[in-house]
Structures are given as C-alpha cells and as structure tokens.
Amino acid sequence: MGFALLLATAGGLSVANVYYAQPLLEQIGGALHVSAGSLGLTTGVTQLGYLVGLILLVPLGDLVDQRRLISWLTLVAGVGLAGAGFADGPVEFFAACAVVGLASAVVQVIVAYGAVLSPVEQRGRVIGVVTSGVVLGILLARTVSGLVAAALGWRAAFLLPAVLMVVMAVTVNRLLPRRRRAVAASVSYLRLISSVFTLTARDRVFRTRSLLALFLFGCFGALWGSVALPLSAAPWQLSTSQIGLFGIAGAAGALSASGAGRLADRGRAPVVTGVTLVLLLLSWAAIGAAPFSLTLLTLGIVVLDFAGQALHVTNQHLIVAGDPAATSRVIGGYMVYYSIGTGGGAIVATSLYSAYGWGAVCSFGAALAVLALVVWSLDLLPEATRGVRARGSHTGACATGNVGRNG
Numbered sequence: 001m002g003f004a005l006l007l008a009t010a011g012g013l014s015v016a017n018v019y020y021a022q023p024l025l026e027q028i029g030g031a032l033h034v035s036a037g038s039l040g041l042t043t044g045v046t047q048l049g050y051l052v053g054l055i056l057l058v059p060l061g062d063l064v065d066q067r068r069l070i071s072w073l074t075l076v077a078g079v080g081l082a083g084a085g086f087a088d089g090p091v092e093f094f095a096a097c098a099v100v101g102l103a104s105a106v107v108q109v110i111v112a113y114g115a116v117l118s119p120v121e122q123r124g125r126v127i128g129v130v131t132s133g134v135v136l137g138i139l140l141a142r143t144v145s146g147l148v149a150a151a152l153g154w155r156a157a158f159l160l161p162a163v164l165m166v167v168m169a170v171t172v173n174r175l176l177p178r179r180r181r182a183v184a185a186s187v188s189y190l191r192l193i194s195s196v197f198t199l200t201a202r203d204r205v206f207r208t209r210s211l212l213a214l215f216l217f218g219c220f221g222a223l224w225g226s227v228a229l230p231l232s233a234a235p236w237q238l239s240t241s242q243i244g245l246f247g248i249a250g251a252a253g254a255l256s257a258s259g260a261g262r263l264a265d266r267g268r269a270p271v272v273t274g275v276t277l278v279l280l281l282l283s284w285a286a287i288g289a290a291p292f293s294l295t296l297l298t299l300g301i302v303v304l305d306f307a308g309q310a311l312h313v314t315n316q317h318l319i320v321a322g323d324p325a326a327t328s329r330v331i332g333g334y335m336v337y338y339s340i341g342t343g344g345g346a347i348v349a350t351s352l353y354s355a356y357g358w359g360a361v362c363s364f365g366a367a368l369a370v371l372a373l374v375v376w377s378l379d380l381l382p383e384a385t386r387g388v389r390a391r392g393s394h395t396g397a398c399a400t401g402n403v404g405r406n407g
Helices: 002-016 022-032 040-056 058-062 066-086 090-104 106-117 120-152 156-175 189-193 195-202 204-226 228-232 240-244 246-255 260-265 269-287 294-319 324-356 358-386 394-401
Strands: none
Touching (some): 002 066, 002 106, 002 156, 022 090, 022 120, 040 058, 040 324, 058 106, 058 189, 058 324, 066 090, 066 106, 066 156, 090 106, 106 120, 106 324, 120 240, 120 246, 120 260, 120 294, 189 195, 195 204, 195 324, 204 228, 204 269, 204 294, 204 358, 228 240, 228 324, 240 246, 246 294, 260 269, 269 294, 294 324, 324 358
C-alpha cells in the first residue's frame, strides 16, 4: 500500500502543476503587464504543453526505465515552475508554463507504472489509489495556490511547488523499484507516438473506454471551467477563495469512489459503468440549481466527481489489462481523449454561459452524459451475440480478457 500511496502523492503533486496559475491570473497580469485578453494564454500554453507531453513523452515509458523517466520529468516540471516564479515578463512566463505542462504529463507515466507493477488481482485497487491522488491534485490545486498567493504572493505559488518537485524527483528515484517486466524495446518510437490512432481503430475496449472518457471529462471541464461564473455573479458574488472551496466538495466525491477499483478487480465493471453514467446524468439536475441553491450545487459536484472518479478508474483498469508491455502508450492515448474532453468542455461551457446562461451549460453537460450512455449501450449490443472468441492480437486480448467486464 505504501507503493500506491507514494505514486498517488507523486501523481497528485505533478498534475496540480497544471492548475496553480488559474486563480492567480489577475495578479500575474498586473505584475507582468499582461493584458486581460492575453491572460488566457496561461491556461492555453500549459494545456497545449500537457497534450504534447501525452503524445510525445508518455509512450516513452514503454521503451525506457519508467522510474528514471518519472524522476527526470518531475525534475523538469520543478525547473519550469521555478522559471514561472522568477519570470520578469510574459514571454518568459508563458514559456515556463509550456514546460510545466509538458513535464506534468509524467502523471500518466506514474499511473501506467503503478498498473504494470501491481499484481493483477490488485491492479484496480492500485489504480484507484493513484487516481484518487491525481484527482485530489486537480481539485485542490486552485484552492492551495490561492491561499499561498494570498499569504506570500503569487510567485510563491510557483516556487514552493518547484521545491516539492525537486524533492519528489529524488524520492521516487530512490524508493521506487525498477520496472520488472519487459518493455516494448522492439517497437519504434514513431509507432509508439502514433498508437493513439491505431488503438482507436483496432481495439474495441480502448475505443469504447476512451470515448466514455471524452464525454466524462467534457462534463468535468464544463463544470469546473465555468462554475466560477454564476458563483461570482448575483446573487452569490463569492470571492475567488470562497469559490475555490467548492474544490473540497469535489475532492470528497472523488475520494468516496476509491472502491471502484476493487469492484473492477472482482469483475463488476459493467455495474460500475452503468451506475456511474446514470449518476453523471442526474448530477446536472442538482448543478443546474447553482443560481438558486448552493446546497444543491454542492451535492451535484459531489455526485459528478464521485461518478467521474469511479468511471475513470474502471476505464483504466480495463484498457491496461490486455498487454502490460503497452501500458504507457495505452494510458497516454486514453488521456489524449481526457485532455480534449476537459479543454473542449470548458471552452464550450464558457461560450454557452456568455450567450445563454447557466441553464445552457447544464444542458450541454447533460447531453454529454447521454452520449456516454449511448456509447456504452451500443458497445453492449454485439456482446450478447458474439460471445467469447480467442484472438491473438492485443485487441483480442483486451476484448476477450475483459468479456463481461468491459460494458
């Protein structure tokens, strides 16, 4: 369990780097003389760097020692954070943000590492613990950076995490074991980085679970990318720090879903998937009450993050089951869908809010949940007639190895 907790800590701290700047944009803009219109580049270049890291760096975990890759990328993230904290102008700051995003993709190497080194019968549990740490990092990063900036200034919100990254790089290099299983040394790097396309085309389990992730994290991005807008408006007019506290509600929901990995280990993935998708849809009814009831909004946030965490863990458990040597590229490819869903959901939601209000945002989120239910339902249809057929490829290994679990 100590192994999983160390990975959860490393993953949470790594992914938090992507979100520290978001509540600090006004302070950063004033200090670096960045216009309001250009401040959006802070999130944009960081997310772009993260997406590039998912495609170009995460698949390297199937070629090189994952422990060393984790250590080096964590160290690079620390350097990027320090660069952002010491930046004197917008060019230096945006460049540092791009480096932070690029290196923070290490979180997916960490998830893959935990999956491949855990015993098969405990894989879901380990993924659940590690992913809980990652989700906590995502949800609490904004709250923590806001509190640190209020006490010590915005630069400290980058410099303190930079120190943590250096410490974590040394720690994982010393304490994590080397990967004991064979890596895909015979696979070219070009083939690795293009694997998201080949996996999508050929692997039904990967395709289904990645589409579910796309719509799931579209919901996630729609909520967290726009919820500050109704909360800062009348009648609530909450401050940035007060809005940040809603991240704690999301974290509570995510943590309460930690048992999803154990259920997946027991072959209960279809039950988890069906229940979580229904909850995801229902959560938007409560979230829609944001302009009128903070209690219902909080309930909706808890339910959405519970459903999201449970489904995310189940997805990862299923897609890595077929081929341990391909874990990094499979996780990296899956997270490309996650990244597109999160960013796209946030962009669409803010545009809808500006044009039509909060009701349109919630309708959009509910529609994404319905699409996820449709994808899952369609994936179940052929299963009843096709049955179990042994196939020699990785695609077949995933499909047959998870028959009855992948719905």
